Amino acid sequence: MSGVRRLVTFADQGVSSVSNFVAVAIAANVATAVDFGQFSLAYAGLLLFLGAQRALVGETLLVRYSRTGDLTPATASASLGATMLVAVPAVLFLLAGALLGGAEHAELWLLMAALSPFVLLQDAIRYLFICQARPVLALLIDGIWAVGSITAMLLTARSGGSLVLVLLWWGIGAAAALVVGLLLARCVPAVVSGGRWLWLNRDFSFRYLAEFLTLNASTFAVLYLLVFPLGAAGVGALRAAQLLFSPLNTVFGAIKTAVIPELVRTRGTSAFRSRLLETLAIVLVLALGWGAAVLLLPASAGEFVLGDTWRNAEDLRLPYALQYLAMVPYTVLLAYFRASQANQLSTLMRGVLAALTLALPLGFAATGSAAASAWGFAAAVAVAAVSGLMAVRIRNRSVRTADAALEPAD
Known part of the structure; x- marks a missing residue:
């Protein structure tokens, strides 16, 4: 049964990732270059808060409440209330964008501000269902959002609709999925309890948020700083080469949602080690297979995917293939640290990555x-x-030494 749950959770992660990619592609096709630039800034800001919400609330749910019976209705409502608290700075950030973006782009930023609570809450309910060992419901609400919004966005784009109208349908799809999710979860956000929930879980949630922000800060900083030695074309080549391996990002993201809850449920049993080794083997095979496919990609296919950027990105495939191969033990170790509640070790490993991501590429x-x-x-x-x-x-x-010290002498 646990194997089926993991497969369904992997499928849900795939639906979520692919639908977001398609939605952005549709937006790009109806927008002018300037409008799409404004949308990209607003969307990047929304993704930043979405990632913060997943670290602060989602990961804490999976690590601390995935054991059967740990997640009570009151806790579920409080976690959704915590997400509402995260939505407040997200809305304020996007409203600030409306002021700074000028009158001609204010409508776009205002719409994204209005939609952000629905997007964050819908994602929080996904984590809630996965934590409850009901990933089928997470897949259901993501499917509702994907099918409903993308269909409406495509029809609107074909009829000549504006970018704002296309994005409105995207938000309506999120709101519809949210309503269905709330009905299935049989709970509503409890904002006051959400603040108390965050404080009670601060040893997990604040640490996970700090890890997320540190890694993202170093990643964003290095990309901007690399413009000086490499130029914009060099940074574009790095991003293009990374794009070739983006399906593996979906796999690594699914490890958090699919594997960590199962590890938490089997902690202290023989199945824990088996789950960990099984995950390592599966992800290693996927990374090797996809890496080989990218390295063997013919130039015609590369130019079809990346256009003229292919010529600059072509020689970067080998280091990126090895980087994603190294991501396999890194991500499995992170899952192990999370499930074992070895938070200091995860912070150490992610801190090393944040520091080196800034220093070595530069x-x-x-x-x-x-x-x-x-x-x-x-x-x-x-x-x-x-x-x-x-x-x-x-x-x-250290554990073995401590155990040996406790053994009685002969």
Whole structure:
């Protein structure tokens, strides 16, 4: 049964990722270059708060409440209330964008501000269902959003609708999925309880949020700083090469939602190790297979996917393939740390990655080579994974030493 749950959760992650990609593609097709630039800024801001909500609320739910009977109706309502609290700064941020973007773009930013609570709450209910071992319901509400909104967006785009109208349908789809989710969950957000829930879980939620913000800050900072040694074209080549491996990002994201709850439920049993090794084997095969496919990608296919950028990104495939291969043990270790509630070790490993992601690509890019910078990204992930493995070995050795000290002498 647990295997079926994991497959359904992986499917849900795939539906969520693909539908978001299609929605952005439709928006790009109806927008002018300037309008799409404004939308990209607003969407990036929304994604930032969505990631913060997942770290602050979603991951805390999965790690602390996935065991059967731990998630009570009151806790479920409080977690949704916590998401509402995250929605407040998201709305304020997007409203500020409406002021700064000028009158001609204010409508777009105002719409994104109005839609953001629906998007955040719908995502929170996904995590709620997965935590309750009911991923079929998460897949259902994501399917409702995907099918309903994308169909309406396509019809609106074909009839010559504006970007704002297209995005309105995207938001209506999120609201419809949210209503269905609330009915199925049989709970409503409790904002006051949400604040109390965050405080009671601060040892988890605030740590996870800090990890998320640190990693994102270093990633965003390095991309902007790389413009100086590499130029905009060099940074574009890095992003294009990364795009070729984006399906693996969906796989790594699904590990958090599909595997961590199952590990939490089997913690302290023989099945825990089996689940971990099974995950490592499956993801390793997927990473090797996709990496080989990208490395063998013919130029015609690469140009079809990336256009003229292919020529700059072509030579970056090998370092990125190795980077994503290193992401396998890194992500599995993160799942192990989360499920074991070894929060200090996860913070250590992710802190190493954040620091090296900022330092190594910039240091290697001093030669003016985008390929050297790509090797820097790969080295950062590899060293972070090794640091995580060393932390596990040191921890296990300490546990064995402590156990031996407690054994009675002969």
